[in-house]
Amino acid sequence: MTRLKQMDTDGKLYIPREMRQACGWEDGEYLEVECDGETVTLRRWDQSCDANCTP
DSSP: OOOOOOTTTTOOOOOOHHHHHHHOTTTTTOOEEEEEEEEEEEEOTTTEEEEEEOO
């Protein structure tokens, strides 16, 4: 599922409900954000995993 979205002036990006549901993300959940060049990866933050954990 691909969508084109525009960032607002604060750098925020809206993720549509159907995309959040497809990923199993709930409102208020924390997401881990990782950047690699021009690629941004979002994944659910695993509270049980410390900073040395690799996904």
